[in-house]
Amino acid sequence: MPRLTEQQAAAYWKRNLALMAKLLVIWFVVSFGCGILFVDALNQIQIGGYKLGFWFAQQGSIYVFVALIFYYTRRMTALDREFGVDEDQGA
Numbered sequence: 103m104p105r106l107t108e109q110q111a112a113a114y115w116k117r118n119l120a121l122m123a124k125l126l127v128i129w130f131v132v133s134f135g136c137g138i139l140f141v142d143a144l145n146q147i148q149i150g151g152y153k154l155g156f157w158f159a160q161q162g163s164i165y166v167f168v169a170l171i172f173y174y175t176r177r178m179t180a181l182d183r184e185f186g187v188d189e190d191q192g193a
Contacts, residue, residue, distance in 0.1 A: 106185060113185075114181065118178070118181065121174065121178070122174070125173070128166070128170060129163070129166065132162065132167075133166070136158035136159075136162065136163070137158045137159035137162070137163055138159070141155035141156070141158070142155065143155070144158060
């Protein structure tokens, strides 16, 4: 695996941390915001007979978390390729 220069490593980690911060904010808004803070407003909406606030508190935040994991994996794979530090599948 090629070594990055100090500037490249700093840029790589800066972008990685920015991505993680964005995804954590989304997760926080969905899990804490939709499941706790905005639950009364969201409960005015029903999907499949269930109140939306209840659904987010019980299921929605978990689904969003799993989706964010897959999104993070895709974005980090692209970032690794961009910086030339991706794992070679053929080796």
